[in-house]
Amino acid sequence: MTTALAASHESASQPLLDFAAGRVCRAADGWHAVLCIGSVEHRIWSKQPLTAGAHYAAELPIDRDFEARAHAATRLWRAMNGRAPGPAFHRLSKQRRVRLCGALRAVAAYFAGATYRSIAEALFGEKRIPDRTWKTHDLRSRTIRLVQSGLAFVRGGYRKLLGPERRDE
Structure with missing residues (x-):
């Protein structure tokens, strides 16, 4: 700040x-x-x-x-004045930090030209990705949402991390 x-x-x-x-x-x-x-x-x-x-x-x-x-x-x-600065104004939960890290990794791979399948393999492990039912698998949808979240974050959504969520937005 x-x-x-x-x-x-x-x-x-x-x-x-x-x-x-x-x-x-x-x-x-x-x-x-x-x-x-x-x-x-x-x-x-x-x-x-x-x-x-x-x-x-x-x-x-x-x-x-x-x-x-x-x-x-x-x-x-x-x-x-030599005192402890105290707690940060706004802290992210561990779950939110993990999701944001995943979204940033996903969008970085997306910008590098990786496919959704290869992004999912990197994020979730190759063993969890099925060979035949990829088009309807929940990890495919999750990967797409992570890429979309990462794109929104890169396009200016990172500013929302600076403060708590507001009800007036």
């Missing part, structure tokens, strides 16, 4: 960590930085150049992603 920062000289804000430990680059829309604090990467955006030792304040637009942005800002603040 990206957090926007604004320079501040108020004593209430926390000094930002040394940016030499992370990666900083200039872009058309401002400055982007990746801070590695412990085992967590924090992605930061600023309108002005980032300097070590300066004080910053987070600007969080009150929009539909406010809750996720506030959570990311809190995790950054906790990490900067």
Whole structure:
């Protein structure tokens, strides 16, 4: 999650960590930085150049992603103060992670020109694929659905992984 920062000289804000430990680059829309604090990467955006030792304040637009942005800002603040960042905002279930991995493997094979049958053999094992009843087998349908899910994921559906499912969509 990206957090926007604004320079501040108020004593209430926390000094930002040394940016030499992370990666900083200039872009058309401002400055982007990746801070590695412990085992967590924090992605930061600023309108002005980032300097070590300066004080910053987070600007969080009150929009539909406010809750996720506030959570990311809190995790950054906790990490900067030597505390555990806490749990991730949104976690995928093991079943969903396994399905997404299968969909990505299936769509990668599909883009490489593999047939549905060869994709199914790679995903589920050659012994589970029948010789004669392939056209009506449930693994064929499952493979096609995995490829379709992978295609939707590649075409921008991956953004849905960033937050919990919403009822308003």
